[in-house]
């Protein structure tokens with residue numbers, strides 16, 4: 001497609017992934033009048049991580065009045081922090097309301113995308129190849145379960161199940177359950193299983209700070225008010241946003257918020273009466289260095305006689321249980337791996353090839369890098385949603401995805417106006433941007449002495465190191481043409497940019 005005579009041309013767009021960010025992007029495209037898009041989704045439904053995760057006790061730790069799209073405010077949330085299934089239903093409903101089911105190819109995995117010089121050739125696992133002007137990678141970063149490398153794991157006689165691949169058909173009633181991992185998932189699982197099964201053994205490698213909370217249900221009256229007065233939903237969204245902005249200050253700057261949070265979590269830990277158990281549960285790093293776990297019941301549950309916190313390291317798994325470094329054997333009937341995700345994969349293992357045969361693996365040899373979280377040099381007309389260094393620590397991805405969709409639509413409009421055929425950020429701009437991120441990283445809580453899935457190969461967080469509000473401001477402003485290389489019409493592009 002050429003720029004000449006290209007007035008009001010319609011781009012063909014591929015969106016890979018029908019989770020939160022894929023839905024946000026597709027709705028933004030629709031609303032901006034871009035109707036020629038296909039969503040490729042490897043699973044059977046919308047919802048992404050909220051479709052894949054169905055383990056008992058799954059509750060979102062961001063209030064639902066904030067963890068929702070601004071274009072689809074839901075008055076019907078049943079409680080302050082909604083369950084995974086309620087969020088999944090909300091996402092499916094929103095997608096269908098906006099007609100996205102008609103544009104989605106479910107059970108269709110994209111395995112590769114190659115830039116031909118003029119457009120993208122997108123290949124599915126069935127071997128079909130389709131051509132698109134733009135590719136939007138909305139694959140998220142919590143979708144590849146991480147299996148621990150523990151000797152003997154394959155020998156275990158009972159089921160071994162990752163939390164993100166929960167099997168509701170398994171009857172746990174008489175089972176002694178081993179849960180490996182103490183992140184957000186492990187703590188929620190143990191909270192839900194305690195009392196429902198004869199025994200839960202929780203294998204802890206690193207203790208977590210726990211932020212206490214109260215999850216309350218919305219009364220029928222409250223829901224009716226939210227239904228009748230939509231402004232209430234907007235007010236609640238705004239209040240939550242302000243609260244999270246204040247909380248985020250603690251993540252990216254030392255100071256009062258950090259001290260307050262530290263005080264709160266230490267006080268919460270004092271609810272554990274047994275000093276020995278309390279000692280075992282006490283982290284040796286600052287609160288929020290790892291992603292803060294939010295729970296209304298974990299400390300109560302871990303003090304139950306039918307719950308054991310095992311802190312001696314796992315040496316080996318045997319057919320009937322686990323042997324720990326202190327020589328003890330823990331008899332178990334099922335092992336649940338709450339061991340997290342390969343959060344650095346992003347859209348991999350898709351094989352993505354940009355200009356001059358440059359592959360994504362080559363571009364990311366030193367770790368995932370992007371320009372402003374959404375684009376990469378050498379990969380023209382390819383956008384990421386919630387890409388590297390987006391602000392996703394305790395911040396709702398709904399808000400991030402909406403802001404990034406706004407930027408993508410802006411580029412599509414310029415393409416449609418014939419300003420360019422392909423656009424990518426320059427390497428120089430991307431290097432400068434990433435140097436700024438690296439320079440700011442030491443000021444954040446994430447580099448204060450803990451291991452976490454936030455950290456990349458270089459030990460620095462793959463997170464936006466400032467307040468999320470600053471990111472939204474950045475991504476919603478007009479891109480600076482000096483940071484981009486466009487083809488073929490540099491002059492038309494610059495003239496339109498007023499530079």
Ligand code: N01
Pocket residue numbers: 059060061062142148149150180181182183184185186188203204205206291314338339340341451453
């Ligand atoms: O995973 P994690 P997660 N032997 O990586 C341990 C989101 N989420 O699934 O700390 C023993 O945080 C590991 O130990 P250590 C949220 O963003 C959100 O819990 O590395 N243990 C750790 O304890 C969250 O942050 C909600 O020493 C091993 C645990 O496994 C993200 O998902 C709910 C081990 C992994 O913790 C991931 O959370 C749930 C081994 N070999 C999840 N390997 C909401 O509420 C790993 N571990 C929105």
